[in-house]
Amino acid sequence: MSQEEVSSENISYLNPRVFSILAQNFPTNNDEVAVPDISSEEGNFLRVYLRIKKAENFKHVYAINNNTLHCKVPPANKIVKMYKFSKIFGPHATQSEIYNDVVLKKVTKFIQGINCTLLTYGSSGSGKTFTLQGTPTEPGIVPRALEYFFQTLPALPSKPHIKPTPSGGIMKLSSSESAQERLTVTNLMKHSGDPAQHFRTYSVMQQHLKDNPVGVIDDDISDVHLSVWVSFAEIYNEHVYDLLVTEPKRGHPRKKLRMVYFNNNAYIKDLQHINVSSAAEAYFLLRYGLQNLNYASTAVNDHSSRSHSIFTIKLAQASDSKSGVSVSAFNFCDLAGSERLKKTNNVGDRLKESNNINASLLVFGRCIHAVRDSQKLKNSQLMPWRESKLTQLFQNALLGNESISMIVCINPAREMFDESQHVLNFSAIAKDVAVERQQPIQRLKINKFDKDSVILEEDLTSSLEELHNYLAFLCNEIEQDGLNHTEYLEHITSTYKKMIENTKKVWENTCKDVETCIEKHNQELLQSSTSPIKSRKRKKMSVVCIDTSSDEENQVPNKTKEKRKQKGSQELQKQLCQLQMERDANVVELENLSARNKALKVDNEEYQALQKERKELETQTVIEEDILADLNRYLH
Numbered sequence: 001m002s003q004e005e006v007s008s009e010n011i012s013y014l015n016p017r018v019f020s021i022l023a024q025n026f027p028t029n030n031d032e033v034a035v036p037d038i039s040s041e042e043g044n045f046l047r048v049y050l051r052i053k054k055a056e057n058f059k060h061v062y063a064i065n066n067n068t069l070h071c072k073v074p075p076a077n078k079i080v081k082m083y084k085f086s087k088i089f090g091p092h093a094t095q096s097e098i099y100n101d102v103v104l105k106k107v108t109k110f111i112q113g114i115n116c117t118l119l120t121y122g123s124s125g126s127g128k129t130f131t132l133q134g135t136p137t138e139p140g141i142v143p144r145a146l147e148y149f150f151q152t153l154p155a156l157p158s159k160p161h162i163k164p165t166p167s168g169g170i171m172k173l174s175s176s177e178s179a180q181e182r183l184t185v186t187n188l189m190k191h192s193g194d195p196a197q198h199f200r201t202y203s204v205m206q207q208h209l210k211d212n213p214v215g216v217i218d219d220d221i222s223d224v225h226l227s228v229w230v231s232f233a234e235i236y237n238e239h240v241y242d243l244l245v246t247e248p249k250r251g252h253p254r255k256k257l258r259m260v261y262f263n264n265n266a267y268i269k270d271l272q273h274i275n276v277s278s279a280a281e282a283y284f285l286l287r288y289g290l291q292n293l294n295y296a297s298t299a300v301n302d303h304s305s306r307s308h309s310i311f312t313i314k315l316a317q318a319s320d321s322k323s324g325v326s327v328s329a330f331n332f333c334d335l336a337g338s339e340r341l342k343k344t345n346n347v348g349d350r351l352k353e354s355n356n357i358n359a360s361l362l363v364f365g366r367c368i369h370a371v372r373d374s375q376k377l378k379n380s381q382l383m384p385w386r387e388s389k390l391t392q393l394f395q396n397a398l399l400g401n402e403s404i405s406m407i408v409c410i411n412p413a414r415e416m417f418d419e420s421q422h423v424l425n426f427s428a429i430a431k432d433v434a435v436e437r438q439q440p441i442q443r444l445k446i447n448k449f450d451k452d453s454v455i456l457e458e459d460l461t462s463s464l465e466e467l468h469n470y471l472a473f474l475c476n477e478i479e480q481d482g483l484n485h486t487e488y489l490e491h492i493t494s495t496y497k498k499m500i501e502n503t504k505k506v507w508e509n510t511c512k513d514v515e516t517c518i519e520k521h522n523q524e525l526l527q528s529s530t531s532p533i534k535s536r537k538r539k540k541m542s543v544v545c546i547d548t549s550s551d552e553e554n555q556v557p558n559k560t561k562e563k564r565k566q567k568g569s570q571e572l573q574k575q576l577c578q579l580q581m582e583r584d585a586n587v588v589e590l591e592n593l594s595a596r597n598k599a600l601k602v603d604n605e606e607y608q609a610l611q612k613e614r615k616e617l618e619t620q621t622v623i624e625e626d627i628l629a630d631l632n633r634y635l636h
């Protein structure tokens with residue numbers, strides 16, 4: 001069967017099993033199904049590698065063998081500290097050596113269906129980005145992995161038929177959805193300025209990847225449907241952004257994304273996963289995202305990343321004959337550099353970034369510490385995963401449920417000694433973290449009873465799972481919306497109250513002013529009628545008044561009295577006009593607020609409807625669970 005033909009009955013919204021279909025097709029020594037073991041050849045601990053950046057005249061840091069680093073503590077150089085690593089790469093190590101030793105096997109595991117994470121950690125300017133991305137002439141780990149990955153896979157269909165869901169399942173795409181998915185890359189290319197330039201850079205890089213190894217999949221996998229997706233996220237100042245979106249319109253801020261939980265796994269809601277069919281396309285998206293990253297010049301690196309970035313490749317696999325689907329992800333995470341505020345001389349925005357970077361790295365360190373301690377002491381202490389976005393995302397990997405490695409980068413220059421010490425101490429703790437063995441494959445049990453019952457049981461299990469998933473999703477949404485809704489309602493009500501109080505106060509004050517003026521003017525008029533000289537002097541004062549005195553009482557000449565009356569009433573008129581305008585503006589504002597209030601009521605109704613739907617779903621779930629239990633009892 002060709003990649004283009006997919007039978008819609010067999011692929012639906014399914015949850016993946018742990019290992020992929022392709023895992024069965026990698027050559028093995030003894031014809032057994034290859035069940036990859038993430039811990040066997042790596043020992044049971046997190047793999048931590050060290051890369052020492054090129055630097056001149058450094059003598060206090062040196063590797064005594066492939067795994068051990070000695071560090072003389074200045075100024076006396078008498079104390080020597082020793083650090084152990086999975087492997088140390090000295091200043092002359094090439095990009096390809098690092099890729100082959102650290103990443104190559106992981107890409108194979110990734111194709112076999114295992115989730116993999118690779119982090120680079122180190123102080124600012126120590127070479128993290130260089131190690132991951134490299135340059136067109138010295139390509140780093142990510143472009144090398146992409147090249148290997150796409151050369152190992154069979155040719156992909158021109159349009160994807162399956163897509164991973166955010167919760168880790170797979171959905172089947174209709175032909176229009178499939179076409180729509182392909183449009184996303186084309187649109188980004190249109191927005192990227194000069195796509196030809198990009199492909200020129202790519203071909204320069206490819207020239208330097210001629211010796212990159214290629215994997216082989218022996219078996220016939222023509223009935224396995226494959227699709228590849230990439231995403232690129234940035235965590236900047238503790239906010240998450242999608243790097244693969246077109247720039248927002250001028251004056252519009254970038255959209256902040258939310259972290260949500262599904263089955264205790266955090267994922268970034270609304271982060272785009274873009275379908276790619278070749279290494280060239282994936283490399284284009286990588287470069288596109290890198291352009292959108294936050295960089296700035298600091299005293300230690302003139303092109304310093306001010307955020308953590310996570311480039312993810314997802315492989316979705318579905319087979320009609322081999323039963324089941326699989327989704328695996330490979331995360332490449334470039335952590336922002338830890339920095340000493342004194343050394344970087346940061347102020348203003350840079351200082352705020354530094355504080356956020358250091359704070360999230362601190363939580364990262366505390367989590368690693370807590371995992372290590374709880375493993376050593378065999379206790380289950382509370383871990384501060386939720387204190388930073390970074391640790392929320394990598395909780396599962398750091399708990400040992402994925403294949404995870406870290407490349408620690410240091411700049412061995414004398415003036416960077418303090419930073420390097422800090423990084424090395426951190427890596428010593430990280431290296432102690434145990435990685436647990438992954439769970440064996442969970443297959444759907446095929447029953448010995450008649451075929452219809454088996455199908456019914458499978459259908460029911462799958463629909464129940466869907467129902468559970470949807471319920472969890474709905475609960476999450478309701479929780480989030482409920483929070484926003486209440487906050488918004490409170491905000492609008494308090495604004496409303498404040499505005500009404502303000503309007504009242506302004507109106508009362510104005511009325512008081514007018515009354516005082518009238519009183520004053522009347523007194524003046526009374527005085528001027530007894531003393532004409534005084535009244536002439538006072539004429540210069542600007543007093544707004546209403547003349548209430550009668551002709552008989554008034555002793556001033558009629559003309560002067562008439563003029564005063566006119567002037568007084570003109571000014572009063574003016575003031576009244578102004579007040580009228582103010583009141584009109586307030587009325588408009590109040591109308592606006594009423595409209596917003598009405599909208600909120602509509603929102604509220606929708607909220608209530610959602611709650612109702614949730615209740616119905618809960619009832620339905622209970623009923624379906626009962627049916628399933630009955631069925632199970634009947635079957636077994």
Ligand SMILES: Nc1ncnc2c1ncn2[C@@H]1O[C@H](COP(=O)(O)OP(=O)(O)OP(=O)(O)O)[C@@H](O)[C@H]1O
Binds near residue numbers: 052128131
């Ligand atoms: N091993 C290396 N060989 C050659 N150049 C290197 C090496 N490591 C780093 N560099 C160069 O050093 C400079 C800083 O490196 P890089 O930007 O990768 O640091 P970083 O750790 O990512 O810093 P930040 O955390 O501030 O972003 C870059 O110009 C990079 O090309």
